[in-house]
Amino acid sequence: MAVIKQNERGRVRISNAVIAKLAGYATTSCYGVVGMSMRSGKDGVARLLKMENIDKGIKVKIEDNVIHIALYIIVAYGVNIRTIGETIQNSVKYAVEKALGIEVGNIIVNVEGVRE
Numbered sequence: 001m002a003v004i005k006q007n008e009r010g011r012v013r014i015s016n017a018v019i020a021k022l023a024g025y026a027t028t029s030c031y032g033v034v035g036m037s038m039r040s041g042k043d044g045v046a047r048l049l050k051m052e053n054i055d056k057g058i059k060v061k062i063e064d065n066v067i068h069i070a071l072y073i074i075v076a077y078g079v080n081i082r083t084i085g086e087t088i089q090n091s092v093k094y095a096v097e098k099a100l101g102i103e104v105g106n107i108i109v110n111v112e113g114v115r116e
Helices: 018-026 051-055 081-100
Strands: 002-007 010-015 034-038 058-063 067-074 104-115
Touching: 002 034, 010 018, 010 034, 010 067, 018 034, 018 058, 018 081, 034 051, 051 067, 058 104, 081 104
Parallel strands: 067 104
Antiparallel strands: 002 010, 034 067, 058 067
């Protein structure tokens, strides 16, 4: 599914992949985040994603023109995970709303691993 913005000149369709990339860049710029992780770890091991695959660690869902985002991250050892989670939520909400002009609802931060 995608977000569709309608105005007097026409329509703009924004795919979930674009929203995921925006959220991923905002997330990885936060202090204490090592990177994004795959959202489905079948073997229970969190794998760090490269920047070109950053959107694979993010799930975007759109309901009634409100964006809901689930992030799967790996954090640095020794940082306060609760603080990182709150910082990520604020940063992602600001970045996505500023870039797209669409309300962001829930932002769920899933910590999949810790790295040094």
